[in-house]
Amino acid sequence: MTAPLPQLILLPGLLNDAELWRDQISGLADVARCWVPDLTPYATLHEMAQSVLAQAEPTFAVAGFSMGGYVAQEIARIAPERIERLALLDTSIRVDTPERAAQRKALNKAAAKGGTFLGIGQAIMKSYVDASRLDDADLTGRIVDMTQRLGREVFLRQNSLEREDGEAALKALRVPLVIICGENDQITPAPGHREMAWAIGCSHLVVIPNAGHMTPMEAPGPVNGALRHWLQRPAGQR
Structure with missing residues (x-):
């Protein structure tokens, strides 16, 4: 068996x-x-x-x-x-x-202001994928869609984790x-x-x-x- x-x-x-x-x-x-x-x-x-x-x-x-x-x-x-x-x-x-903690707080403050939540959008994609993949529309589209789908509240909750x-x-x-x-x-x-x-x-x-x-x-x-x-x-x- x-x-x-x-x-x-x-x-x-x-x-x-x-x-x-x-x-x-x-x-x-x-x-x-x-x-x-x-x-x-x-x-x-x-x-x-x-x-x-x-x-x-x-x-x-x-x-x-x-x-x-x-x-x-x-x-x-x-x-x-x-x-x-x-x-x-x-x-x-x-x-x-301390620097990274301050960055997270600043991101949360900006995200909490409202407006359209972009998730991991194209503006910051270069921090998340290799430069050689920035023009890969399938890859970056999947990332953008996933992070926008989960949304602002999940971001604020998870980005505040200690x-x-x-x-x-x-x-x-x-x-x-x-x-x-x-x-x-x-x-x-x-x-x-x-x-x-x-x-x-x-x-x-x-x-x-x-x-x-x-x-x-x-x-x-x-x-x-x-x-x-x-x-x-x-x-x-x-």
């Missing part, structure tokens, strides 16, 4: 939903049963993590992108025994710098780990991922050339390849 495929929880980032993971859901269907939780109703990372844990199977693999990486770290704090594997994509284990340093919780895990990022990620730059890998003892770091922050959408082939390899590594080995 064939063993059931593992549950793979795919945690989206700020103003992201299942569209972020579209290519992973289809591309990994033969090795995992993918589930993308809805994180939009919640105002804290703890609430998000508790919601995921309440709906998840007893044990699972989890991949967190950007904000979803912060949720994955919160899950590791609350219920490390339930995590079979952990992947972190284009994220950080550190708290915001987080803890994740190093201790992640170092304590004894499961297969992988860290993935775009070489040209401007939101969570590649050097931070190298520091993350060193800090938590992760020997599997994948830096994807010619990709920015939105690697699951920009570079589905390399992302799927890295996740497939991670899913097939022996359990219990970091």
Whole structure:
């Protein structure tokens, strides 16, 4: 009798939903049963993590992108025994710098004023995707549509999230780990991922050339390849 495929929880980032993971859901269907939780109703990372844990199977693999990486770290704090594997994509284990916290507050103030909510619109797209993809109308259109669909209230809620340093919780895990990022990620730059890998003892770091922050959408082939390899590594080995 064939063993059931593992549950793979795919945690989206700020103003992201299942569209972020579209290519992973289809591309990994033969090795995992993918589930993308809805994180939009919640105002804290703890609430998000508790919601995921309440709906998840007893044990699972989890991949967190950007904000979803912060949720994955919160899950590791609350219920490390339930995590079979952990992947972190284009994220950080550190708290915001004072400068970054000030930027977030300024963005929230501007977004709260009203008017048309643009989401991740073309004006700031260069911060999210590699320069070589700015003229890719399909890619940028998907990002704009997704972020506008989720809207202002979700943005204000998610952009106000506070987080803890994740190093201790992640170092304590004894499961297969992988860290993935775009070489040209401007939101969570590649050097931070190298520091993350060193800090938590992760020997599997994948830096994807010619990709920015939105690697699951920009570079589905390399992302799927890295996740497939991670899913097939022996359990219990970091």
